[in-house]
Amino acid sequence: MLTRKEVEKIAALSKIPLSERELSSFSVQLPKIISFVENLNKLDTKNIFPTYQISGKKNELRKDLSIESLPIEDILRNAENSKDNYIMTKGVLDAK
Amino acid sequence: MKYTPVIGLEIHIQLNTKSKMFCSCSNDIWKKDPNSVTCPTCLGLPGALPVPNEEAIRKTQLLGLSLECELNENSSFARKNYFYPDLPKGYQITQFSDPLCVNGHLNTSLGKIAIRRVHLEEDTGKSIHIKEGTLLDFNKSGVPLAELVTEPDIKNSEQAVEFCKKIRELVRFLDISNGDMEKGNMRLELNISLREDNDKSLPNYRVEIKNINSFKFLKTAIEYEIERQEKILSLGEKVEQETRGWNENTKKTVSQRKKEMENDYRYFPEPDIPPMDFSKEYFDILKNELSAKELANKDNSAEASKTSKKAKGKIEYALNKKEELSKIVKSVIKDNPIPVKDYKAGKEGALQFLIGLVMRKTAGKADPKISSGLLRSFLK
Amino acid sequence: MPNDFLTVKQILDGYESASFNSKEVFEFFYNRIKGIDADIKSFITVVPEDKVCVAGKSIPVAYKDIFTTKNIQTTAGSHILRGYIPPYNATVVDKLSDSKFVCAGKLNCDAFAHGATGENSDFFVTKNPYFLKKTAGGSSSGSAAAVAAGLVPVATATDTGGSIRLPASFTNTVGIKPTYGRVSRYGIIAMTSSTDSIGHITKTVWDNAFVLNITAGFDPKDATSSHAKVPDYLSDIDKGISGLKIGIPKEYLQGLDDVVEKQFDKSVKIVKSLGAEIVEVSLPHTEYAINVYYILTPSEISSNLARFDGIRFGKQRDQFGDEAKRRIMLGTYSLSAGYYDDYYLKAQKVRTLVIEDFRKAFDKVDALMAPVFPSTVPALGEAIVDPIKMYMMDVLTVPVNLAGLPALSVPSGFIDALPVGIQFIGKHFDEKLLYRIGYSFESETKYYEKIPNFLEK
Numbered sequence: 001m002l003t004r005k006e007v008e009k010i011a012a013l014s015k016i017p018l019s020e021r022e023l024s025s026f027s028v029q030l031p032k033i034i035s036f037v038e039n040l041n042k043l044d045t046k047n048i049f050p051t052y053q054i055s056g057k058k059n060e061l062r063k064d065l066s067i068e069s070l071p072i073e074d075i076l077r078n079a080e081n082s083k084d085n086y087i088m089t090k091g092v093l094d095a096k
Numbered sequence: 097m098k099y100t101p102v103i104g105l106e107i108h109i110q111l112n113t114k115s116k117m118f119c120s121c122s123n124d125i126w127k128k129d130p131n132s133v134t135c136p137t138c139l140g141l142p143g144a145l146p147v148p149n150e151e152a153i154r155k156t157q158l159l160g161l162s163l164e165c166e167l168n169e170n171s172s173f174a175r176k177n178y179f180y181p182d183l184p185k186g187y188q189i190t191q192f193s194d195p196l197c198v199n200g201h202l203n204t205s206l207g208k209i210a211i212r213r214v215h216l217e218e219d220t221g222k223s224i225h226i227k228e229g230t231l232l233d234f235n236k237s238g239v240p241l242a243e244l245v246t247e248p249d250i251k252n253s254e255q256a257v258e259f260c261k262k263i264r265e266l267v268r269f270l271d272i273s274n275g276d277m278e279k280g281n282m283r284l285e286l287n288i289s290l291r292e293d294n295d296k297s298l299p300n301y302r303v304e305i306k307n308i309n310s311f312k313f314l315k316t317a318i319e320y321e322i323e324r325q326e327k328i329l330s331l332g333e334k335v336e337q338e339t340r341g342w343n344e345n346t347k348k349t350v351s352q353r354k355k356e357m358e359n360d361y362r363y364f365p366e367p368d369i370p371p372m373d374f375s376k377e378y379f380d381i382l383k384n385e386l387s388a389k390e391l392a393n394k395d396n397s398a399e400a401s402k403t404s405k406k407a408k409g410k411i412e413y414a415l416n417k418k419e420e421l422s423k424i425v426k427s428v429i430k431d432n433p434i435p436v437k438d439y440k441a442g443k444e445g446a447l448q449f450l451i452g453l454v455m456r457k458t459a460g461k462a463d464p465k466i467s468s469g470l471l472r473s474f475l476k
Numbered sequence: 477m478p479n480d481f482l483t484v485k486q487i488l489d490g491y492e493s494a495s496f497n498s499k500e501v502f503e504f505f506y507n508r509i510k511g512i513d514a515d516i517k518s519f520i521t522v523v524p525e526d527k528v529c530v531a532g533k534s535i536p537v538a539y540k541d542i543f544t545t546k547n548i549q550t551t552a553g554s555h556i557l558r559g560y561i562p563p564y565n566a567t568v569v570d571k572l573s574d575s576k577f578v579c580a581g582k583l584n585c586d587a588f589a590h591g592a593t594g595e596n597s598d599f600f601v602t603k604n605p606y607f608l609k610k611t612a613g614g615s616s617s618g619s620a621a622a623v624a625a626g627l628v629p630v631a632t633a634t635d636t637g638g639s640i641r642l643p644a645s646f647t648n649t650v651g652i653k654p655t656y657g658r659v660s661r662y663g664i665i666a667m668t669s670s671t672d673s674i675g676h677i678t679k680t681v682w683d684n685a686f687v688l689n690i691t692a693g694f695d696p697k698d699a700t701s702s703h704a705k706v707p708d709y710l711s712d713i714d715k716g717i718s719g720l721k722i723g724i725p726k727e728y729l730q731g732l733d734d735v736v737e738k739q740f741d742k743s744v745k746i747v748k749s750l751g752a753e754i755v756e757v758s759l760p761h762t763e764y765a766i767n768v769y770y771i772l773t774p775s776e777i778s779s780n781l782a783r784f785d786g787i788r789f790g791k792q793r794d795q796f797g798d799e800a801k802r803r804i805m806l807g808t809y810s811l812s813a814g815y816y817d818d819y820y821l822k823a824q825k826v827r828t829l830v831i832e833d834f835r836k837a838f839d840k841v842d843a844l845m846a847p848v849f850p851s852t853v854p855a856l857g858e859a860i861v862d863p864i865k866m867y868m869m870d871v872l873t874v875p876v877n878l879a880g881l882p883a884l885s886v887p888s889g890f891i892d893a894l895p896v897g898i899q900f901i902g903k904h905f906d907e908k909l910l911y912r913i914g915y916s917f918e919s920e921t922k923y924y925e926k927i928p929n930f931l932e933k
Contacts (some may be wrong), residue, residue, distance in 0.1 A: 007805070009811050010805045010812070011805060012810050013360060014778060014805050014808040015782075015793055015806075016793055016794075016796065016801050017618055017794045018801075022798075022801070025808070026802065026805065027619070029802065030802070030806065030861075030865055033770070033802070033806060033863060033867075034607050034806070034865060036770070036864050037767045037771050037823075038767075039764065039767045040653070040767045040771075040822055040823065040826050041765060042764075043829070045822060045825035045826060045829070048825040048826075048829060049825070049828055050824030050825045050827070050828065051372070051442060051828045052365040052367065052824055053367060053370060053670055053700070054656055054878075054879065055656060055657045055702065055880070056371060057657070057698045057699075057700065058371055058372065058373045059370065059372055059373055060148075060370045060699040061148050061150035061153065062120070062149055062696070063150060063151075063356075063442035064113050064114050064115050064149050064150065064151035065114060065120060066115040066116075066120055067115075067120045069120075069132065069134055069135055069136055070135050070136070070139070070563055070564075072129070072131055073564035073927060074138065075134055075563075076232075076790075077561060077563070078438050078560055078561060079787065079788050079789065080787070081229070083228075083231060084231075085130045085131055085132075085232070086130045086224070086232055087131065087231075087232040087233075087788055088228070088230065088231055089181045089230050126884075131867070136563070136564050136663075140783045140787060140790065141563075141783075141788070142544065142560075142562075142666075143542075143562075143662065143664050143666065144663075144790075145662050145664040145697060147698075156604075176780060177778075177779055177811070179782065179783070179785065181787055184761075184783060184788060185782060185783045186781075186784075186785060187779055187782055198581065232787065232788075234788075245494070297757045303623070362779075362808065362812055362816070364775065364811055364812035364816070364820060366697060367670040368669050368700060369700075370699055370700065374802050409703050422682055424550050
């Protein structure tokens with residue numbers, strides 16, 4: 001069963017800030033949904049290969065040619081903050 | 097109690113392709129205005145999709161081959177999910193369970209260093225920290241990176257530096273990267289721990305060191321870290337498993353701010369890119385291209401040596417006489433209709449394959465340039 | 477101008493016979509939008525009439541608001557992208573524009589396409605023109621409602637788990653969910669990369685085929701798009717279905733409301749009368765498809781929505797709606813260390829079983845026929861109360877998405893004056909046959925003639 005603490009951990013990993021109210025309601029809803037999908041446990045899939053893609057395609061590669069990039073105004077237009085053609089994010093960051 | 101260092105290296109090599117890894121933006125980003133070389137794909141705009149650069153794949157495989165790696169016939173891309181402002185999609189497209197190259201090695205004067213894998217991925221953008229926040233330049237986002245990971249076979253700082261220097265020489269020789277550490281073409285990370293001399297097993301911890309951007313600092317950082325860890329262990333304490341950054345001003349490694357939980361990257365196969373299937377013929381072309389390059393290289397250095405030149409002089413002269421070489425070139429063409437067809441269809445790699453065969457038939461004596469010229473004129 | 481509704485075919489015929497010109501056509505549709513949409517609420521953005529270029533023989537089109545349109549606001553139905561102005565067009569937008577389809581606006585949808593009723597839109601709820609208190613279906617709610625109300629002759633949409641077929645069947649319109657990879661996904665805000673299918677909604681089958689002729693085809697910018705040759709979907713459309721074998725998966729008939737079952741039987745009889753042979757088939761893993769879907773979809777969503785960090789575009793992540801937050805967290809959980817094998821990997825394995833079911837069925841038949849939804853059109857407020865109830869609305873549509881197959885939803889009548897649809901499911905890249913079947917069925921039934929109650933004078 002998914003505990004409230006685990007929901008908090010998942011929210012942090014997903015970078016989803018949750019209010020107390022949301023944390024409470026998701027702690028109730030998420031375990032129910034997980035139970036719902038666990039219906040799959042009824043099936044034995046030991047010898048079944050997973051299907052990751054249904055296109056069946058292989059080797060779709062691109063020739064190494066370059067084309068023009070987007071104009072800088074287009075890049076900055078939607079950014080909340082920018083400075084000297086850099087996009088800027090405020091606040092302190094952890095080192096990677 | 098004596099300790100032996102156990103060192104592994106991770107080297108990121110920016111490939112010198114014309115375009116980026118998953119989009120057609122130019123790969124020439126050095127000293128360009130911020131955010132002047134981007135597109136919806138490398139900027140991570142909603143709706144954009146990645147398409148892999150075939151040349152980046154080829155260059156990575158050449159590197160793997162030259163390191164005696166096995167090339168995987170089946171390979172695919174995966175998503176590595178984490179959040180950081182210079183990672184526009186919130187995930188990096190990289191390789192996980194089936195990298196392009198595995199199980200190689202490189203010889204050094206102090207012994208063989210095993211190479212676990214060489215895989216292909218995309219670079220992140222650049223972040224510059226200032227008072228008000230962080231400035232982001234996405235020109236570097238999407239640049240192709242070959243990542244080389246060694247086994248922890250490296251014994252000391254000298255061997256580490258020798259290894260890295262050889263890799264740099266190699267990527268330049270293969271013409272897959274400028275290998276310029278100042279420009280960030282080659283980036284080093286190391287994993288280092290100490291084991292007791294009488295202990296055969298690997299240590300139960302690892303310290304990751306980042307932010308090393310020269311061979312000089314690689315040597316100093318390793319030596320500093322060995323000393324630091326030795327001090328801790330000899331006091332009977334445990335060395336903390338963590339990531340540390342090299343500070344070139346204080347000449348020390350510094351603990352980076354620890355995260356409460358281990359980063360869970362939730363790798364899964366990249367759904368936007370079909371997997372890759374390489375044929376034996378394709379691998380043969382790569383192998384022959386490598387042979388031709390290596391033989392050409394050997395030839396040049398042989399010419400530099402006067403004594404060998406004298407000894408081989410007569411035979412080389414004979415072989416480089418056009419009639420002799422022409423006969424050999426013609427027979428290679430006759431015996432290899434498929435590569436001939438491929439070359440005529442525009443595949444330059446097939447020419448390299450044929451040159452390689454000519455070199456083999458002449459035990460490496462023929463001049464590759466003359467051979468190439470003959471092949472081209474016969475196949476016009 | 478004939479009546480209140482203009483199909484693409486009628487517009488083309490009108491241009492051909494010089495009965496009217498582009499300016500008049502656009503005026504016609506813009507007047508309808510102005511007069512009707514306040515009650516239906518299908519548009520998020522209407523391109524101002526004076527900004528629309530109506531030169532030559534242009535036809536209006538509206539795009540589901542997850543289609544990226546250059547210089548026109550694209551919101552994905554979410555607060556996060558309110559005000560986002562993309563610097564590029566989706567490939568489909570370029571293709572339609574090159575074929576003289578001019579963008580009249582962007583259509584409402586569940587935020588990030590998460591939903592089956594349109595009630596998850598962060599903007600407002602689109603109403604069903606056939607009954608304003610009922611849902612228009614989702615996630616392509618605006619697309620279905622706009623076409624049903626005659627505000628545009630064609631609206632693009634996407635079907636990841638039923639999001640074209642469900643709203644089309646609720647609104648007496650025709651919806652195509654093409655084969656995965658048939659139409660380029662480049663420029664469509666991604667939900668589930670491995671099942672997102674790019675389609676459209678129209679009033680008639682002919683119109684629908686006409687538009688697929690334009691949007692289908694390989695796109696070098698979408699590595700998953702198919703190199704399969706694009707046939708002319710209009711040729712042979714009126715060939716009829718005599719001799720065709722059409723299978724009915726017995727699992728799809730379980731759990732239907734009585735009235736839905738009765739209406740479906742009527743449709744089966746019609747198909748028989750048109751000359752097709754009806755065959756019973758079995759898709760034994762049908763019940764598990766919905767579980768597979770609700771592991772895979774959140775997993776890919778959790779990754780696809782990671783780019784919304786409020787830095788290069790959009791608002792901060794706390795602005796995600798409840799359903800987006802739920803799906804992102806479910807996905808993160810399914811992919812996380814220790815859970816990947818039991819959830820994500822397990823789901824992809826069961827997916828193989830679902831695909832195999834279809835492959836076996838198609839050994840015996842040319843196409844399948846099935847209901848789209850087990851009940852009648854839900855009222856607004858009915859399904860939104862419970863996430864799982866909302867998810868279960870997709871139970872008859874998601875198996876097709878997992879297998880990447882094409883499906884055409886066509887009107888199949890009315891239950892208490894509310895539309896009900898059926899879907900024809902084909903082999904990969906067999907949209908041409910689906911159109912043939914749909915056209916035959918439509919010519920016999922002519923359900924498109926019944927205009928929405930709301931518009932009856």
